[in-house]
Amino acid sequence: MTYVVTENCIQCKYTDCAEVCPVECFHEGPNFLVIDPDECIDCAACIPECPADAIFAEDEVPEDQRDFTAINAELTKKWPVILRKKSALPDAEAWNGKTDKRPLLKEA
Numbered sequence: 001m002t003y004v005v006t007e008n009c010i011q012c013k014y015t016d017c018a019e020v021c022p023v024e025c026f027h028e029g030p031n032f033l034v035i036d037p038d039e040c041i042d043c044a045a046c047i048p049e050c051p052a053d054a055i056f057a058e059d060e061v062p063e064d065q066r067d068f069t070a071i072n073a074e075l076t077k078k079w080p081v082i083l084r085k086k087s088a089l090p091d092a093e094a095w096n097g098k099t100d101k102r103p104l105l106k107e108a
Contacts, residue, residue, distance in 0.1 A: 001058050002037040003046060004072050006065045008054035009033055010105050011095035012088055017046035017055060019085040028082035029075060030106040031089060036076035037069075051088075052096050075107065 005017075010032050018026035018033065025039035026046075035046075035055070047055050056062070058069060095101070 001042050002040040003035050003042065003044070003055050004037075004058055004061050004069050005033050005035055006054050006056060006061060006068045007099070007101050008052045008096065009050075010101040011098075012052045012054070012092040014051045014088045014092060015082060015084070015086045016049040016051060018082040020045045020049050024081050024083055025076075026082050027076045027079035029079045030108070032075075032105055033082065034072040034075045034079065037073050038076075052092075071105075078107065 013028075013031055013033055015026075015028070015033065018028070022043060022045065023039050023041050025036045027034050027036060037058075044057070061069060089095070
């Protein structure tokens with residue numbers, strides 16, 4: 001099993017989770033983070049660190065967000081690894097908790 005970053009991370013991109021990851025499995029895009037399923041060791045250290053509550057165990061991803069499992073796997077191949085905490089996006093607080101953010105996901 002692996003962990004999956006889901007929709008609530010879009011437009012927030014808090015990076016607290018990446019800093020606690022012991023295996024460098026987080027990758028950073030313009031407005032979203034993803035977890036590499038091949039690198040994740042299922043330690044769950046990232047879950048309590050996510051201010052947006054956007055990380056789920058693969059078998060606990062909400063049904064309407066199951067596509068994020070494939071999105072995480074795909075985008076890890078395109079985006080660089082992130083190792084340290086950075087500032088969240090400027091409007092992160094305003095976006096945290098909003099729904100229907102999929103169309104805002106920037107892949108490049």
